[in-house]
Amino acid sequence: MALGEKLRAAMERLKNAAFLDKDAIAEAVKEIQRALISSDVEVNLVFNLSREIEKKASEVPPKGIDRREFIIKTTYDLLADLIGGQHEAPKEPKKILLLGLFGQGKTTTAGKLAAWHKKRGRHVSLVCADVHRPASFEQLQQVAGQAGVEFYGIKAEKSAVKIVQSALQELKKQDLVIVDSAGRSGLDEALIKEIIDVKAAFNPDQIWLVLSADIGQLAKRQAQAFHEAVGVNGIILSKADSSSKGGGALAACAETRAPVYFIGTGEKLSDLEIFDAKRYLGRIMGYGDLEALLEKAKEAAEEKDFKPEDILSGDFNLDVFYKQLEATKKMGPISKVAEMMGLKMQLPKEQLELGQEKLDSYKIIMDSMTKQEKKHPDIISRERIERIAKGSGRRPEDVRDLLKQYRQLEKMLGKFKKIAGKKDPEKMDEKDIQKMMQKFGGMRKKKRLKFR
């Protein structure tokens, strides 16, 4: 599983948790940690990030932002920072040296960058300093032709340093010179030495590493080695269109702290985009972007309609009853939710095991009830039960069963409200509710002891 999918699972946890308490956040954080560590992200970075999320989660959200939204947004922002954050590429670089292992997309990226700057009115030259790969000269020459920029190379020359030196002599009038260097299948000493020498001869203001998205966490060793050798001050993620592993690649080299400037999104010269960490994160996680995720979180929250505060304030009736059942069903097994609320022991077994079929049946029965009946179930007499059963094509026992379930839950909530005591439920925050639940659990235990 690529990093994006794993992070999505953690985000879904935050989005869907019935009750976003400390434990639920800790679980999500653990999931994020596992995802990042398996993508080879430095452990210290992972722990810092976890601490940040947990710290932020305990803060009071800014006005107008719901707590769940705030936690999701915070987590999202921290992850976006980890995969490269938001940095504006230098507007007018003068000399760019492109580095990268074999086949990562250096030559293509050189062309894309050339076209990018040419479009912005600059005079650009592409220099072929790849003296190892057959036909590298012709490839870059062709790319330069397509981009409509100048090309420089010395066909049979075996020294990359010499090519760069004479290019600098020749190309004094250019606004931007981009050097395309050689790739190798691994970072051996010879390649490192060559890069160090090319850097010394070229004296670039920008040294950018081209990383292909499909390389995943292997990016880490590469980035480190190039960084140690010549210092990398920018990253370009190529092939972002063809692999979702780019998140892992970027996270893996987070330690180099080199900003990610662009992503390559195709083979054409125009397929270059400014890197937007948040948008990219959304892409690899399968959400449109952060906004889309927040929207979904809001929808989920609305659908759930499951705020303990709401059960405590306001009236309990069949409509609310059904909503609760439906909500708990959506959030996973009802027993899990009951457990979180400290109610597991109190819930009738039938409710713990309530299946979709039963929920559907309840819905059909309730559709045959009048508004008044749903609002005040106490008025449902034997005659009314008969009528509802007939109307819904169910047996009277089924209607009675629904009413029994309802009454059990109502009774339980009655106890709940009593414990909530004098405090206005609308003014209760999550802490109060937690405290109350603990108290509720405590009372249960005490009671039991008394009976013994």
Ligand SMILES: Nc1nc2c(ncn2[C@@H]2O[C@H](COP(=O)(O)OP(=O)(O)OP(=O)(O)O)[C@@H](O)[C@H]2O)c(=O)[nH]1
């Ligand atoms: N889909 C896609 N393909 C890309 C992208 N960038 C490069 N490629 C393809 O990747 C392959 C390798 O690209 P090159 O630019 O030749 O890579 P290189 O790093 O110069 O390779 P060497 O010089 O051999 O080390 C080519 O087939 C490109 O068309 C991209 O952003 N998206």
Ligand SMILES: [Mg+2]
């Ligand atoms: Mg090349």
